[in-house]
Amino acid sequence: MTGDRRVLVFADRPALVESVASRFLSKVQDLLAERELVHVALTGGTVGIAVLAAVAASPVRTSLDWSRVHFWWGDERWVPAGDAERNDVQAFEALLAKLGLEADQLHPFATSDEGLTLEEAADSAAEELARFGTDSQPFPTFDLVFLGVGPDGHVASLFPHRSGIQVTDRTVIPVRNSPKPPPERLSLTRPVLNGADRIWLVLAGADKASALGLALAGASRDEVPVAGVKGRLRTVYFVDAEAAVEVPAELIASEY
Numbered sequence: 399m400t401g402d403r404r405v406l407v408f409a410d411r412p413a414l415v416e417s418v419a420s421r422f423l424s425k426v427q428d429l430l431a432e433r434e435l436v437h438v439a440l441t442g443g444t445v446g447i448a449v450l451a452a453v454a455a456s457p458v459r460t461s462l463d464w465s466r467v468h469f470w471w472g473d474e475r476w477v478p479a480g481d482a483e484r485n486d487v488q489a490f491e492a493l494l495a496k497l498g499l500e501a502d503q504l505h506p507f508a509t510s511d512e513g514l515t516l517e518e519a520a521d522s523a524a525e526e527l528a529r530f531g532t533d534s535q536p537f538p539t540f541d542l543v544f545l546g547v548g549p550d551g552h553v554a555s556l557f558p559h560r561s562g563i564q565v566t567d568r569t570v571i572p573v574r575n576s577p578k579p580p581p582e583r584l585s586l587t588r589p590v591l592n593g594a595d596r597i598w599l600v601l602a603g604a605d606k607a608s609a610l611g612l613a614l615a616g617a618s619r620d621e622v623p624v625a626g627v628k629g630r631l632r633t634v635y636f637v638d639a640e641a642a643v644e645v646p647a648e649l650i651a652s653e654y
């Protein structure tokens with residue numbers, strides 16, 4: 399089922415961020431030449447948002463037809479609209495506000511002040527995914543999913559030793575008592591993430607080294623959820639030198 403997996407190591411965080419931003423722009427350009435709509439799932443987190451800011455700053459950005467790109471999120475923090483902790487707010491400020499998008503191109507999770515329970519918000523997000531589903535699955539095949547990775551190895555809001563990473567019968571789950579604040583969240587599940595053509599994991603810093611090393615050395619997804627994500631065509635780990643210190647040497651393709 400799974401395509402190619404590779405680790406690209408960069409000297410430092412700025413080099414990593416610049417490279418991912420430029421690859422993202424050319425990948426979207428290529429995809430737009432092949433198909434009518436492109437579906438991208440964004441991540442929160444330090445590197446993920448820095449990549450979006452670098453995309454915004456690139457002169458190439460204005461040459462793309464963003465009206466055919468749809469944006470989704472891998473997870474969201476259950477806080478009110480406009481809260482600076484929300485992944486969608488951060489993405490909007492970093493990039494999306496500059497792209498001239500129509501509302502129907504954006505698929506954010508519900509906000510905690512909309513009058514829905516967390517469970518209802520998960521169901522509502524699942525319905526939105528299903529609107530773009532195919533004959534064989536109740537969700538779109540994402541062209542590209544970005545994922546950050548927490549120091550504990552979490553991806554989206556799927557945390558170690560929690561049931562979320564094992565869920566296969568739902569597309570979106572409510573997350574309660576998250577080990578990382580805020581405690582309530584919403585997350586896509588592994589089948590939706592792994593249904594993507596490409597997963598690009600973006601991570602930097604020494605605090606990520608252990609989780610990444612474990613995942614690539616074959617640890618279980620229960621222990622380090624990042625071990626459980628694999629795109630259908632390709633899975634690329636974009637990491638800086640500090641995060642890469644425990645990566646098995648044979649998996650590394652250096653891009654200094």
Ligand SMILES: O=C1O[C@H](COP(=O)(O)O)[C@@H](O)[C@H](O)[C@H]1O
Pocket residue numbers: 441442443444445446472473474475485545546547548549553554555578
């Ligand atoms: O809370 C979250 O954290 C992770 C990773 O964040 P980082 O700042 O350690 O890079 C992120 O992937 C996720 O989307 C977000 O909700």
